[in-house]
Amino acid sequence: MCFSASASFTGSAVIAGVGIATLFQVRHQGAWFLAAIPMLFALHQLLEGIVWLGIDGRLESPWPQLAGQLYVFYAQGLLPLVMPVAVWRFLPAGERRRVLPFVLTGLALSLYNLWFLTTLPTDIGQCGHSITYHNPRTREMLVALLYIIATCGALVASRRRWLVIMGLANLAGLSVVALFRMWAFTSVWCFYAALISVMVYWHFRRARMAQGVEEYKQGHHIHQG
Template sequence: MCISAEVNFVASAVIGAVGVATLAHVRHPRDVLFGAMPLLFALHQFTEGFVWLGLDGAISELSRDNAAFLFLLYAQGILPIAMPLSVLLMEDVPWRRVALAAITALAFVFGAYMIWGVMSFPTSCYAENRSVVYSNPVTETMWTGILYILVTCGALVLSGFHVVRWFGVLNLIGLTVVFLMKSYAFSSVWCFYAAVISVLLYWQFRTGKIRPLPAMA
C-alpha cells in the first residue's frame, strides 16, 4: 500500500477486528470462505507492513524479501483462486453455478501459473511515490492482468448475491482508478483498496442481507 508500515499495520488491525466480527455472523458453512475475506485481507496488509520495514531499513533485506514473496504469493496466486471459489460455494442458482464453476476452473489453472511464476522467478520490490512496487517478469504482464480481473472481479459481478455483486462493482471501479493513477504499484495499492472495502461485508452478514438476486429465465 501507500505511505508507510504504520498505515499497513493500523489498517491490518482495524480490518482484522472487522474480519473476526464478520466470521462470527456467518451462519452457513458455504459462506465461510467469503466471510473470511476481510480477515485474509487484514493478514495480507500485515505482511506488507514488514515489506515497508525492510524498505525503510528497519529489518534485514532477507526478511523484507520473504515478506514481499508472501505478499505477492497471496495477491497474485492465492487470491485469484480463493475469490471465485468463495463465490461459487455460496451460489444456489444452477446456471450461475455452471458459469462460476467454469471461471473457478480457469482460476485454478491461472493461479497455479501465477504461483509458479512467483516461486520460480525473482521478484524485486522498491518504493516509488510512497507506494510499494513489485516486479516479476512472469506475473506482471498484460494478459495476466486481464485474466486476473476476469477470475476475481468477473466472478464477483456474476454472483446472484447483492453484497457480492456490489463488492465486485466497487473492486472494478478501484481497479480502473488504480490502473489509471498508479499502475506501477498496482498489486499493492489495489490490494489495500480491496482490503478496506471488504469491511462492508460485516454489515451484510450482521444484518442478514446476503440474499440472491432473482434467477434469470
C-alpha cells in the same frame, strides 16, 4: 499499502476487527470461506507492513524479504482463485454453475502466476509512497485482464446485491489503479480491495438480522397458536 508501515499495520488491525466481526455472523458452513476474506486481507496488509519496515531499515533480513514473497504469492498467485472459490462455496449448489467459469479461470491464472513467481525473481522496491512488486511474467496485459475477470467476475455473477456491489467497486478500483498507478498495482489495489471487503461484513450482518427477524416471527406465531 501506500504511505508507510504504520498505515499498513493500522489498516491491518482495523480490517482484522471487521474480519472477526464477519466470522461471528456466519450461520452455515459454506459461508466460512467468503466470510474469511476480510481476515485474509488483514493478514495481507500485516505482511506489507513488515516489508515497509525492511525498506525503512528498521527490520533486518530475511523477514522483510520473506514477508514480501508471501505478500505477492497471495496477491498474484492465490487471490485469483480464492475469490471465485469463496463465492462458489457460498452459493447454493443449484446456483454454482454461474461462477464455475471464473473458478476455472482463477485456477489457470493462479497456476501460471505461481509457476513464474517460483521460477523467476520478483523485484520488491519502493516508488513514491508505494511498494512495487515486479515479476516480468505476472505483469503482462493478458494476465491483468484474466485477473480482473477472475476476481471481480465471480462477485458480479453471484447476483447477491452486496457481492455485486463489491465486485463493481473492485472493478472500479482496478481500473483507476491501472490508469494512474500501474507501477504499484499489486500494493495499491490490494489495500483498496481490503477496504472494500468490509462489504462482506455488511452482507453477512444483514443476512443474519433478516434471519433473526424471521425466526422471531415464527416463534411468536407458534406462541400465539
